[in-house]
Amino acid sequence: MGENMEIMPGIHNLGGKSVNYYLVEDDGEIILIDTGLPGNSSKIVDYVEKTLKRKPQDIKTIVITHSHFDHVGSLSKIKEITGAQVAIHPADADYIQGKSEHIGGAIINAIIKLYGAIYRTKPVEPEILLKEGDMIGEYKVIHTPGHSPGSICLYDPEKKVMFLGDNLQYKEGKLESPGEKLILEPEKYEESMKKLLNYDIEVIFTGHTEPVLSGGNELLRNFVGTFEK
Ligand SMILES: [Zn+2]
């Protein structure tokens, strides 16, 4: 994604060139979905103040789709500034709490080492441990292990919007997996993606690619259809 923008009413993508994170206006409160790499907290604060004309403290909840470094890099800082509650699935919580090495494969661990040498992110204690079916504002939590054990999606049935985290990427008009090396548990991953077919989806927001603004159901069906081959 290019610049920061309101991508549909009340949903703002603050992604830089490669990692998306989102501000969602929900009934007067603001939800931050993921935080991007380290160093983004002032960008988030600026956007809330200048574009939304709100206070950073109006961010009441920070939902983490999964604990990979490119999604939680600015978490400790933005939590400190906003006082927001952090929500994450327990299976991904250890890493942000500083209790374990990263759960990703070799590539991700190499990236973390690189960033770890540059940035110091503090451990964060999550206030909310998410499970399947929980609600964050209008959004229902769907547990989709595979890319990481505690990966979640967030679904708004009214707007038919799904935040997918890194479960899928949207490329050349198709949904694709994040790639074999980035799927920790392939069987669980396929199950998780099949589970998403139970939802009526129009719009899809991903962690790293352009959004799908319509026809999400069909794209997802086509993707799941490739599993049997
Ligand atoms: Zn990831």
Ligand SMILES: [Zn+2]
């Ligand atoms: Zn990612």
